[in-house]
Amino acid sequence: MTPDIATIKDDLAFLDDWEERYRYIIDLGRTLAPLSEAEHADANKVRGCASQVWLVSTIETGADGPRLSFRGDSDAHIVRGLVALTLALFSGKRAVDILAIDAPALFAEIGLKDHLTPQRSNGLASMVERIRADARQALG
Numbered sequence: 001m002t003p004d005i006a007t008i009k010d011d012l013a014f015l016d017d018w019e020e021r022y023r024y025i026i027d028l029g030r031t032l033a034p035l036s037e038a039e040h041a042d043a044n045k046v047r048g049c050a051s052q053v054w055l056v057s058t059i060e061t062g063a064d065g066p067r068l069s070f071r072g073d074s075d076a077h078i079v080r081g082l083v084a085l086t087l088a089l090f091s092g093k094r095a096v097d098i099l100a101i102d103a104p105a106l107f108a109e110i111g112l113k114d115h116l117t118p119q120r121s122n123g124l125a126s127m128v129e130r131i132r133a134d135a136r137q138a139l140g
Helices: 005-014 018-029 077-090 095-100 103-109 118-139
Strands: 053-062 065-074
Touching: 005 018, 005 077, 005 103, 018 077, 053 077, 053 118, 065 077, 065 095, 065 118, 077 103, 077 118, 095 118, 103 118
Parallel strands: none
Antiparallel strands: 053 065
């Protein structure tokens, strides 16, 4: 099971160098539940990622508004870890809360902004935008 975002932030802060942090992020990717072959469909692909990324969203309607859960996968180890990190940030939250999260600020805080290639940064932004679009759609 993927740790929560607070634990991930603490763990990354504890690690001294970026080689160790990359290994940690790759290990996060190993915590993701596998997607079925059907869930690896084109409809679940995230556009704008250099690697293949799939996100599956589930919406639960509650008294406090729609809540979204996400599952994901990638064909690249580091990107799979970035998927896990992103899902830890957003999954299980209300749609309105998802739209209020400042993901770029968090990614900058943990150093991703300075340690990802532009392609990986663009892919990460595409994942966040896809999640935000699902939240907007859930709100109608």
